[in-house]
Amino acid sequence: MRIESVETFVIGNPPPGWGGHYFVVAKVTTDDGLYGYGEAYGATVRAPVLADTIVDLADQFLVGHDPHHIELFWRRAYSRGFTQRPDVTLQGAMSALEIACWDIIGKAAGKPVYELLGGRVHEALRSYTYLYPKPDDTADVYTDPDTAAARAAEEVERGFTAVKFDPCGPYTAMGGHQPRRADVELTRSIVAAVRDAVGDRADILVGTHGQFTAGGALRIASAIAPYDPLWFEEPVPPDDIAAMAQVAQSSHVPVATGERLTTKYEFARLLEARAASVIQPNLGRVGGLLEGKKVAAIAEAFGAQVAPHCYNGPIGLAANVQLAACTPNFLITEAIQDLTGFHADLLVEPLQWSEGNVVIPTAPGLGVELDEDVARAHPYDGDATHLTMWNDPIDEAELHRRV
Numbered sequence: 001m002r003i004e005s006v007e008t009f010v011i012g013n014p015p016p017g018w019g020g021h022y023f024v025v026a027k028v029t030t031d032d033g034l035y036g037y038g039e040a041y042g043a044t045v046r047a048p049v050l051a052d053t054i055v056d057l058a059d060q061f062l063v064g065h066d067p068h069h070i071e072l073f074w075r076r077a078y079s080r081g082f083t084q085r086p087d088v089t090l091q092g093a094m095s096a097l098e099i100a101c102w103d104i105i106g107k108a109a110g111k112p113v114y115e116l117l118g119g120r121v122h123e124a125l126r127s128y129t130y131l132y133p134k135p136d137d138t139a140d141v142y143t144d145p146d147t148a149a150a151r152a153a154e155e156v157e158r159g160f161t162a163v164k165f166d167p168c169g170p171y172t173a174m175g176g177h178q179p180r181r182a183d184v185e186l187t188r189s190i191v192a193a194v195r196d197a198v199g200d201r202a203d204i205l206v207g208t209h210g211q212f213t214a215g216g217a218l219r220i221a222s223a224i225a226p227y228d229p230l231w232f233e234e235p236v237p238p239d240d241i242a243a244m245a246q247v248a249q250s251s252h253v254p255v256a257t258g259e260r261l262t263t264k265y266e267f268a269r270l271l272e273a274r275a276a277s278v279i280q281p282n283l284g285r286v287g288g289l290l291e292g293k294k295v296a297a298i299a300e301a302f303g304a305q306v307a308p309h310c311y312n313g314p315i316g317l318a319a320n321v322q323l324a325a326c327t328p329n330f331l332i333t334e335a336i337q338d339l340t341g342f343h344a345d346l347l348v349e350p351l352q353w354s355e356g357n358v359v360i361p362t363a364p365g366l367g368v369e370l371d372e373d374v375a376r377a378h379p380y381d382g383d384a385t386h387l388t389m390w391n392d393p394i395d396e397a398e399l400h401r402r403v
Helices: 047-061 070-078 088-109 145-158 181-198 214-227 241-250 263-272 289-301 314-325 372-377 394-402
Strands: 003-012 022-030 035-040 125-130 162-165 203-207 231-233 255-257
Touching: 003 047, 003 372, 022 047, 022 088, 022 314, 035 088, 035 314, 047 070, 047 088, 070 088, 070 289, 088 289, 088 314, 125 314, 145 162, 145 181, 162 181, 181 203, 181 214, 214 231, 214 241, 241 255, 241 263, 263 289, 289 314
Parallel strands: 125 162, 162 203, 203 231, 231 255
Antiparallel strands: 003 022, 022 035
16 A cells, blocks of 8 residues: 555635634545545644645655555654754644544554554543634623623533633733733633533633743632632743743642644653643644654653644544544543534534533544535635734733724
């Protein structure tokens, strides 16, 4: 078996757009007709450049090779350009191709990928969702305690046993910063309102996107601790491991991080510093499924749990499900609400969600197939990156957010 061709899909995500502006999916096809899908998460470049990077990387190291040779492909690609260091754009391209290879390997073996990575250890996968705004909202779900509380209650009624939200104000390229007293109090009031709304029926997960200095994060952590969040996510910028460790060691709220990290090397340094007790690899960035398994094993050795990140498309989520199913220290996985809407439309047979859990598929490979007709009918024609930050200082961003 040899890989014969690689095709990419840059899929525009229509309103409401949960999961990012677009999804970049790779399709890898072998000379005997098997094919697999993989998804890249985020990049420092815009979508067409990322798609071209995937094809360019495959042309050099994958086309003409056996898809089973994951380690060989990974080492060659990781060393490309005489680098051998984490690079989020390269790792995104590598991840998409690596996941697609595993999809092929599973289909060739007639087994789900999780059975080839140690075997299934979970019967169902607990999930959480963000609290998202609705078109008829009269207040911002991220700044108004009553709206956040109402939305949290709705998601718990839907069946979720955990909800996540970002109550800490805007995040800018100038971070980390020290929050104002008003921001600390607004954050506390939103967390308090959500806790009051869900009671003991659900865990609450507080995110920040790396907004604060260590001192600022600790002020926030102290304010929200009485409401017992399951975690305090990315309290400082992701590359400041010493500051992350300072927060983790001083906060009563567990620290979670990892969506912006890539490779076992970055996660190993994080875990060695005891900077987080929950890690959140995104398989479309970390280096793929086997790299995700290695990251999870390192976390297991340090007593940390794994909560795969998924603010992207359904192929990425399907990869998360395969990893989570065979990971003993799995905690919870991110879902885009209950997996319906455009995420379901993009799959021939959608992933299933029931009573707060993602149902683990039993079909070979990733267990899902991209509906290529739907993907082609929704090309992305914008010029943004997958996600963005405010490019201005915090005061200007705050003014813009309130307008």
